[in-house]
Amino acid sequence: GELYNRFRPTPPKELISEILSLHERGKIGFVVDLGSGTGLSTVVWKEHAARVIGIEPNEHFLDVARRENSAPNVRYRKAYAHETGLEDNSADIVTTVNSLHWMDLDRTFLEIRRILKSGGMFVMIGANWLTIHHFEANTKFHGVMSLGVQILKERSLLKQPTIQSEEDLEQYFGDKNLFQDVMSFVLLKREQVTLEVLMGRLKTLGFIGSCLEHELEEIAEALSGLNSYLAEQFPDGGIPFSTNYEVKIGRK
Numbered sequence: 001g002e003l004y005n006r007f008r009p010t011p012p013k014e015l016i017s018e019i020l021s022l023h024e025r026g027k028i029g030f031v032v033d034l035g036s037g038t039g040l041s042t043v044v045w046k047e048h049a050a051r052v053i054g055i056e057p058n059e060h061f062l063d064v065a066r067r068e069n070s071a072p073n074v075r076y077r078k079a080y081a082h083e084t085g086l087e088d089n090s091a092d093i094v095t096t097v098n099s100l101h102w103m104d105l106d107r108t109f110l111e112i113r114r115i116l117k118s119g120g121m122f123v124m125i126g127a128n129w130l131t132i133h134h135f136e137a138n139t140k141f142h143g144v145m146s147l148g149v150q151i152l153k154e155r156s157l158l159k160q161p162t163i164q165s166e167e168d169l170e171q172y173f174g175d176k177n178l179f180q181d182v183m184s185f186v187l188l189k190r191e192q193v194t195l196e197v198l199m200g201r202l203k204t205l206g207f208i209g210s211c212l213e214h215e216l217e218e219i220a221e222a223l224s225g226l227n228s229y230l231a232e233q234f235p236d237g238g239i240p241f242s243t244n245y246e247v248k249i250g251r252k
Contacts, residue, residue: 001064005038007200011097011125015187015245016044019123022183022249023092032091032115034081034108035099037061039069046071055079082107086115097125101161109172116252122179126246133240137233144222148207151216158207169248179250187245192238195230199223
């Protein structure tokens with residue numbers, strides 16, 4: 001949880017502003033963040049809503065969230081996304097950030113529909129922050145990620161997400177019983193990151209983290225090699241990096 005909270009990026013202000021501009025009521029009363037983790041994707045709403053709640057089943061993540069990402073109008077609840085315990089028709093915005101693919105989709109989308117107000121929005125954000133703007137460095141970076149997946153597959157340790165393709169989502173976003181309107185857009189954020197931040201973000205990826213938890217030497221050696229290469233390639237410390245925020249919004 002601490003590693004995740006320290007190195008994962010938070011949704012940028014430009015992205016939050018774009019989402020807010022689409023909300024027809026203007027003033028936001030209540031935002032619900034499903035699969036809120038350590039609260040990075042929850043606390044970003046504190047200045048824009050009267051009330052914000054993060055829903056997270058992992059007690060360790062909740063402890064970090066309450067300690068590191070708290071505010072007077074932000075709180076957290078131990079619950080699953082499909083059983084929030086929140087009131088019917090109460091939320092102006094419901095969000096997920098890099099978490100929907102681990103949820104029970106049928107039950108979660110019904111819960112989203114239940115707690116959203118009429119005209120409220122479900123905002124699914126996928127942060128694909130996997131590009132170093134340097135050909136060789138990017139190839140080596142992706143090579144380590146591919147190795148992690150391969151190692152877990154070979155040992156039957158790879159967890160399968162509930163979303164395997166875009167078609168898996170379309171059956172929900174295209175359901176008029178769930179949403180009357182749907183919109184998609186992409187926001188690209190460029191930044192310079194330090195080697196420590198880049199390697200930290202890499203280690204927060206689920207499949208890399210699983211390899212490290214199982215003390216698999218191949219991935220530890222690959223990470224060490226990548227770290228040494230990047231330190232030599234970018235001696236000044238600034239690594240050109242981009243985060244690709246893929247957003248899909250359904251309006252009830």
